[in-house]
Amino acid sequence: MSSVVETVTDLVTPILDEHNFELVEVEFVKEGKSWFLRVFIDKEGGIDIEECALVSEQLSDKLDSIDTDPIPQAYFLEVSSPGAERPLKKEEDYQKALGQYINVSLYQNVDGEKQYQGFLKDLTEDELTLTVKIKTRTKDMVFDRKNIAKARFAIEF
Secondary structure, three states, X not given: OHHHHXXXXXXXXXXXXXXXXXXXXXXXXXXXXXXXXXXXXXOOOOOOHHHHHHHHHHHHHHHHHOOOOOOOOOOEEEEEOOOOOOXXXXXXXXXXXXOOEEEEEEEEEEOOEEEEEEEEEEEOOOEEXXXXXXXXXXXXXXXXXXXXXXXXXXXXX
16 A cells, blocks of 8 residues: 555646645555545645646556556545645645644543644754643643644645
């Protein structure tokens, strides 16, 4: 599966560069009996459905033109926006999220919890500081970045 992701990443990157789009993530997953190749793209101000269709068509053509099919099984190709709750994958994503409301999922409990939401206050190579709301007060919490399983933008209610 990782070779599929690497191959697709290599194929889609020049397409995205040509249009000034950003690659957020490529995943190749089996759900039920079907395989899905999902490519999440974005750009400043957001991506629209026509842009997703353009990338899908160009990527599909590139995949079809390869002599040895990198994906031997049948699959569905989906090119889409990562949405409002976009995952934070790269260091650049974390930098863009400074001051923003995010959700952090942890590998190990901190104060009895594995999930926190708050404003990303500070970021270093080793730690992430979130300003979280606990009942009626706010508190800065520092998390070891090695303990972060997933992070994504969140919508504050």
